[in-house]
Amino acid sequence: MQETVDLIEAEIPRLRRYARYLAREADRADDLVQECLMRAIAKVDSWTPGTNLRAWLFVILRNCHINEVRRGQRTVLMGETSTDYDVVPTPASQEAHISLLEVRDAYLNLSEEHREVLLLVAIEGLQYEEAAAILEIPVGTIRSRLSRARQALRDALDDGRDMPGASVSRGRETRHG
Amino acid sequence: MADHEILADHKIQDYIDGRLDDRDRAAVAAYLLAHPGAASKVETLRRQNEALRGIGQEILDEPVPARLREVLQRQTEVAVSGRGRLRASGFLEAAAAILLFCIGGALGWFMHDRLTPRLGLEDLIASNAADVYTFYGGDHDYPVDFPPDRTAELVSWINRSFDREISPPDLATLSYEYRGGQLLPVSGASIGFFQFEGPEGARLAVVFWPGDQPPTKVDRIGRQENVAARYWLGNGFSFAVMSDASNPDLESAADAVFAYYDGVLGPSP
Numbered sequence: 039m040q041e042t043v044d045l046i047e048a049e050i051p052r053l054r055r056y057a058r059y060l061a062r063e064a065d066r067a068d069d070l071v072q073e074c075l076m077r078a079i080a081k082v083d084s085w086t087p088g089t090n091l092r093a094w095l096f097v098i099l100r101n102c103h104i105n106e107v108r109r110g111q112r113t114v115l116m117g118e119t120s121t122d123y124d125v126v127p128t129p130a131s132q133e134a135h136i137s138l139l140e141v142r143d144a145y146l147n148l149s150e151e152h153r154e155v156l157l158l159v160a161i162e163g164l165q166y167e168e169a170a171a172i173l174e175i176p177v178g179t180i181r182s183r184l185s186r187a188r189q190a191l192r193d194a195l196d197d198g199r200d201m202p203g204a205s206v207s208r209g210r211e212t213r214h215g
Numbered sequence: 216m217a218d219h220e221i222l223a224d225h226k227i228q229d230y231i232d233g234r235l236d237d238r239d240r241a242a243v244a245a246y247l248l249a250h251p252g253a254a255s256k257v258e259t260l261r262r263q264n265e266a267l268r269g270i271g272q273e274i275l276d277e278p279v280p281a282r283l284r285e286v287l288q289r290q291t292e293v294a295v296s297g298r299g300r301l302r303a304s305g306f307l308e309a310a311a312a313i314l315l316f317c318i319g320g321a322l323g324w325f326m327h328d329r330l331t332p333r334l335g336l337e338d339l340i341a342s343n344a345a346d347v348y349t350f351y352g353g354d355h356d357y358p359v360d361f362p363p364d365r366t367a368e369l370v371s372w373i374n375r376s377f378d379r380e381i382s383p384p385d386l387a388t389l390s391y392e393y394r395g396g397q398l399l400p401v402s403g404a405s406i407g408f409f410q411f412e413g414p415e416g417a418r419l420a421v422v423f424w425p426g427d428q429p430p431t432k433v434d435r436i437g438r439q440e441n442v443a444a445r446y447w448l449g450n451g452f453s454f455a456v457m458s459d460a461s462n463p464d465l466e467s468a469a470d471a472v473f474a475y476y477d478g479v480l481g482p483s484p
Binding site: 046065071080137141148161166180192195 | 225275
């Protein structure tokens with residue numbers, strides 16, 4: 039069991055990042071992670087070694103969040119708000135052709151749905167199947183949503199380029215599916 | 216047309232996300248070699264992906280808060296010792312059973328209708344009896360997440376979870392000392408837990424959770440094997456005070472606990 043616990047511990051930073059997306063406030067995000075860890079240990083036997091532990095933990099984390107929202111906490115359901123997402127980037131590396139800052143701005147202007155699918159697949163590196171299990175949607179929907187999210191991101195970046203000096207402001211209108 | 220097909224958006228995406236088999240990957244790669252325009256598009260996407268991976272990096276770089284490591288460690292200890300205890304004695308099973316018994320009994324009494332489908336709360340607890348086993352320890356050295364010196368932190372967490380500030384009651388007049396507490400996960404909800412120790416190591420636990428129970432007090436006492444519980448539906452919250460069945464202080468402790476929370480939560484209609 040200790041071996042699995044060590045693996046879980048190594049995932050805490052990733053859990054905190056996803057929780058920050060879900061809960062937005064750092065303290066509440068860590069509460070979510072704490073609850074997720076307790077649940078994970080309580081049902082650690084249900085994790086199959088060899089499968090993606092991160093994906094398994096993300097399912098638990100997201101369920102904790104949804105349960106909390108359903109309990110009528112002050113958190114709003116994802117997708118109902120455009121409140122800022124306080125995950126901020128590290129400084130852009132000099133040689134990157136697409137600066138992290140640009141991408142971050144464009145990313146933050148995407149719809150909640152697009153941000154979450156990009157977070158799971160592009161940022162956390164989960165397989166489509168794993169993301170589908172977390173979001174409880176079909177794999178085909180992951181693929182198409184991801185494709186639209188990337189297109190929206192590209193459009194936003196292009197818009198930013200078209201308007202030198204202007205911050206990327208497009209995004210909400212690209213929200214579909 | 217084959218070229219167009221091969222670079223359909225989903226194909227590019229599968230290529231970038233490493234979802235193509237060797238043959239398809241090679242075909243895309245060959246196509247890109249021959250079509251610099253398409254290759255540039257793919258490269259842009261790839262860089263976009265790389266840049267995305269940096270988002271939130273500072274969270275990964277933050278030191279993990281001590282409380283998260285601690286909770287993981289403690290829960291592991293509890294789980295490991297809980298498994299041993301479960302095998303060794305029926306105490307935990309009895310503890311969970313009595314909680315279920317009390318909840319079921321109280322709700323049944325209140326509803327005056329045994330045929331009414333069980334309320335979600337009961338199922339909630341029942342489906343997570345294992346969690347209760349795990350967390351409702353019988354040992355004197357039960358490792359709680361929040362020892363007394365971290366009560367403020369616990370109460371703040373309870374407040375965030377339940378939107379009510381619920382502190383451990385002061386049972387000093389009964390010679391019971393607060394030994395710590397925590398929030399226990401059950402599906403769809405959390406249960407708060409305060410532990411007390413009295414004369415000669417006697418134990419008491421206050422278990423509470425929010426719910427949509429009717430705002431009427433239901434005061435019941437149940438006993439099963441060596442565990443007793445007194446249960447009370449407060450104003451938007453339920454409380455159970457539990458102890459060994461032989462503990463003569465249960466009644467008076469429950470009186471004190473319920474009176475305290477009645478004051479904190481406001482009188483029930």
